[in-house]
Amino acid sequence: MSTATYPMADTATMLRRNLRHALRYPGLSLGALGMPVIMMLLFGLIFGDTFSAGLGGGRGFDYIDFLTPGILLMSIASGTMSPAVSAAMDMTEGIVARFRTMAIFRPAVLTGHVLANVILTIISLTLVVGFAIAIGFRPNASFGDWLLAAGLLVALTVALTWFAIALGLTSKTAEGASNIVLPISLLLPFLSNTFIPLESMPSGIRWFAEYQPFTIIIDALRHLLLGMPMDSSNGWLAIAWCLAIALVGYFWAQKSYNKGTAA
Amino acid sequence: MNSATPAIDVTGLHKAYGDKVVLDGIDLNVAEGTIFALLGPNGAGKTTAVHILSTLITADAGEIRVAGHDLHSDPEAVRAAIGVTGQFSAVDGLLTGEENLIMMADLAHLGRREGRRRAAELLEQFDLVEAGKKLAMTYSGGMKRRLDLAMTLVGSPRIIFLDEPTTGLDPRSRHSMWQLIRELVAGGVTVLLTTQYLDEADELADQIAVLDHGKFVAQGTPAQLKRLAPGGHIRLRFNAPEEYTLATQVLPTASRDDDALVLQVPNDGSVHSLQALLSRINDASLEVDELTVHTPDLDDVFFAVTGQPTANDTTDQKVMSK
Numbered sequence: 063m064s065t066a067t068y069p070m071a072d073t074a075t076m077l078r079r080n081l082r083h084a085l086r087y088p089g090l091s092l093g094a095l096g097m098p099v100i101m102m103l104l105f106g107l108i109f110g111d112t113f114s115a116g117l118g119g120g121r122g123f124d125y126i127d128f129l130t131p132g133i134l135l136m137s138i139a140s141g142t143m144s145p146a147v148s149a150a151m152d153m154t155e156g157i158v159a160r161f162r163t164m165a166i167f168r169p170a171v172l173t174g175h176v177l178a179n180v181i182l183t184i185i186s187l188t189l190v191v192g193f194a195i196a197i198g199f200r201p202n203a204s205f206g207d208w209l210l211a212a213g214l215l216v217a218l219t220v221a222l223t224w225f226a227i228a229l230g231l232t233s234k235t236a237e238g239a240s241n242i243v244l245p246i247s248l249l250l251p252f253l254s255n256t257f258i259p260l261e262s263m264p265s266g267i268r269w270f271a272e273y274q275p276f277t278i279i280i281d282a283l284r285h286l287l288l289g290m291p292m293d294s295s296n297g298w299l300a301i302a303w304c305l306a307i308a309l310v311g312y313f314w315a316q317k318s319y320n321k322g323t324a325a
Numbered sequence: 326m327n328s329a330t331p332a333i334d335v336t337g338l339h340k341a342y343g344d345k346v347v348l349d350g351i352d353l354n355v356a357e358g359t360i361f362a363l364l365g366p367n368g369a370g371k372t373t374a375v376h377i378l379s380t381l382i383t384a385d386a387g388e389i390r391v392a393g394h395d396l397h398s399d400p401e402a403v404r405a406a407i408g409v410t411g412q413f414s415a416v417d418g419l420l421t422g423e424e425n426l427i428m429m430a431d432l433a434h435l436g437r438r439e440g441r442r443r444a445a446e447l448l449e450q451f452d453l454v455e456a457g458k459k460l461a462m463t464y465s466g467g468m469k470r471r472l473d474l475a476m477t478l479v480g481s482p483r484i485i486f487l488d489e490p491t492t493g494l495d496p497r498s499r500h501s502m503w504q505l506i507r508e509l510v511a512g513g514v515t516v517l518l519t520t521q522y523l524d525e526a527d528e529l530a531d532q533i534a535v536l537d538h539g540k541f542v543a544q545g546t547p548a549q550l551k552r553l554a555p556g557g558h559i560r561l562r563f564n565a566p567e568e569y570t571l572a573t574q575v576l577p578t579a580s581r582d583d584d585a586l587v588l589q590v591p592n593d594g595s596v597h598s599l600q601a602l603l604s605r606i607n608d609a610s611l612e613v614d615e616l617t618v619h620t621p622d623l624d625d626v627f628f629a630v631t632g633q634p635t636a637n638d639t640t641d642q643k644v645m646s647k
Contacts, residue, residue, distance in 0.1 A: 068434055086460070163409045165402075
């Protein structure tokens with residue numbers, strides 16, 4: 063009997079399965095889609111003037127422009143909750159035990175979760191950009207800049223989703239999985255330069271914010287979309303972070319998935 | 326795979342979790358196209374054995390060949406030959422029955438048209454045509470179990486593992502499951518099933534292994550196993566003490582229970598020996614209040630080989646009662 067593997071076909075089958083889940087059980091994905099838009103409107107329209115004034119606005123400083131790249135990362139971050147929870151829930155179901163006894167491409171099951179989340183996150187990012195433009199976001203970027211920015215956002219989405227799934231798989235329950243990704247979905251966006259520049263932070267937090275990947279990637283996005291100045295090494299650093307997170311997440315997640323089974 | 330190769334061939338299978346030994350050196354050999362039943366109480370190691378043979382977990386030691394492939398060195402070849410229906414439902418509740426089957430067809434790479442044809446065929450065969458468009462999470466236990474088995478069959482596996490296939494099913498679903506299993510084997514498939522129901526093993530299996538505390542305590546055909554049990558008997562109950570006393574004289578070989586006015590007469594349960602007994606009762610004009618035939622069943626075997634009774638009631642058949 064043939065034991066040829068079909069990586070693309072099997073991954074596509076799993077992607078279809080996960081997209082159907084997102085449609086049939088929309089609670090998780092709707093929350094992830096809506097939250098960043100609400101943050102965008104909340105900070106952009108309600109707190110924006112105060113923040114902007116506090117940060118020396120008025121002298122050509124537009125808070126919506128400053129805010130939007132960070133909110134894009136926040137969409138990616140809050141979007142990691144749903145795949146972490148659904149992958150963890152999946153593992154407790156008989157269906158994954160069934161998949162593990164079948165001759166299918168091993169990484170397909172988890173890759174299906176990742177790709178489904180990448181698609182949902184791209185929708186979420188598009189919504190955020192749409193609302194941002196509606197309330198005054200005025201990027202100053204060429205088509206090439208937009209492409210690079212989009213590439214960076216997708217790369218971070220793939221990386222964080224793998225990492226979140228790896229974290230989710232360490233817990234046995236859906237609740238556990240949703241708690242364990244909180245550092246990604248809350249801490250990284252807030253303890254970064256999303257809402258305020260690093261200079262206005264207390265020193266301890268500032269040190270963390272300065273070196274964590276979100277700040278670096280937000281810097282790169284502000285540079286690409288708004289032409290703001292950036293340390294030239296930060297572009298490469300942003301890519302390196304995405305790659306590192308993706309690799310750790312991927313191998314960790316696969317290891318958890320295959321744990322205990324015959325090779 | 327030629328027919329001389331056993332479908333499943335296991336020697337010296339060991340598995341322990343920490344210092345808790347779950348499987349303590351079991352050997353088993355399942356011929357192609359037969360049903361093999363692993364029989365044992367909860368916690369005997371049945372599910373662990375199925376998990377190992379279906380590549381879900383690894384063994385600590387043992388030679389295992391499934392469908393002619395070494396499980397340790399070529400698990401993918403084993404996976405391609407087997408189908409597994411576990412103890413807990415392995416259907417995707419957020420997909421419809423039909424989508425579940427098509428997903429299996431896609432994973433078996435049957436191709437779009439053939440996949441749909443196979444899904445429709447299985448919905449028909451498992452009486453799920455109407456339910457096919459509904460989400461599997463809305464199915465009853467019996468329907469889920471049928472869908473589960475149908476999903477296992479999509480890729481036409483040659484060897485099927487069924488872990489307690491009828492646990493929790495109502496009697497009617499249980500019988501239809503038995504019928505489905507028999508049809509599979511008639512088609513040349515090999516089945517290894519686990520069960521804690523003795524009548525199920527008796528009903529279905531060609532070979533039975535009784536598993537207790539990780540070891541086989543008995544192995545053989547249902548008939549061979551029954552021979553291990555104490556012989557059958559006929560139980561006669563009397564209402565009147567004088568009739569009972571008379572009967573003890575007419576039937577001197579019977580074992581007596583004077584308080585209950587019950588006699589147990591050794592008997593193999595055949596029509597001939599039953600007739601002989603009845604004519605002796607007739608000739609002596611004994612007033613027997615109740616007569617029951619007790620044939621040795623797997624309950625007796627289980628008790629004989631493990632020293633523990635099972636949860637099942639004895640299956641005495643009442644043949645006449647006054």
